[in-house]
Amino acid sequence: MVSRRLTGRGDTFAGYRSRLVEALRARGIRDLAVLKAFAETPRHLFVPEALRPRAYDDAALPIGNGQTISQPFTQARYLEALGLRGSERVLEIGTGSGYQTALLCALAGQVFSVERVRALALRAQQALRQAGVTNASVLLGDGTLGWSDYAPYHAILVAAGGPEVPPPLAAQLAPGGRLLMPLGDRGAQILTLVERTGDGADLRRTPLGDARFVPLVGEHGFDA
Numbered sequence: 001m002v003s004r005r006l007t008g009r010g011d012t013f014a015g016y017r018s019r020l021v022e023a024l025r026a027r028g029i030r031d032l033a034v035l036k037a038f039a040e041t042p043r044h045l046f047v048p049e050a051l052r053p054r055a056y057d058d059a060a061l062p063i064g065n066g067q068t069i070s071q072p073f074t075q076a077r078y079l080e081a082l083g084l085r086g087s088e089r090v091l092e093i094g095t096g097s098g099y100q101t102a103l104l105c106a107l108a109g110q111v112f113s114v115e116r117v118r119a120l121a122l123r124a125q126q127a128l129r130q131a132g133v134t135n136a137s138v139l140l141g142d143g144t145l146g147w148s149d150y151a152p153y154h155a156i157l158v159a160a161g162g163p164e165v166p167p168p169l170a171a172q173l174a175p176g177g178r179l180l181m182p183l184g185d186r187g188a189q190i191l192t193l194v195e196r197t198g199d200g201a202d203l204r205r206t207p208l209g210d211a212r213f214v215p216l217v218g219e220h221g222f223d224a
Helices: 014-026 032-040 049-054 072-082 099-107 118-130 167-171
Strands: 061-064 067-069 089-093 110-115 136-140 153-158 173-185 188-196 203-211
Touching (some): 032 099, 072 173, 099 136
Parallel strands (some): 089 153
């Protein structure tokens, strides 16, 4: 399926998106597909209406229920690390606002996203529809269990920090696939790229730097 964006005539936010893309480029983001996704994805639809004037700031913003929409540079860095090429099946843990879901949809073939907070899941689904995204599915549930119905996944992106990679997520990663997750204690983690080797037997870990994300809550994460 093809994802579409509400861009074109009448798009009053296009200039703001262009400035955001230039800010990301200035900070070292080089993947042209990632930059194009930011240029075409309407972030203002994924933030509370009162915060829309700040929608294209390179900053995290509150979205309610104790959650935030992540800083665009952080998301761009993560998306670059996944190295998506357009046809992959991707699992996202932590739908949140749905903005990162929309970015993933611009970079992959199909995105399956799991969110544990009902209000966030419902708002994200509405925003994705408004943005014209057609290749995303959202499930209300425990993200540490993944979404086995559509496994294996070529890429898994976990938008919360946990003590270890949840075994169900590792099991749902395809041979040669990549999983990106902040690993460590509550409030301070190391962003880690986990790759399943070609024969599918082992997981190779590469630390990518410090990260600070909300805790991953669930059966294979932290207690609520």
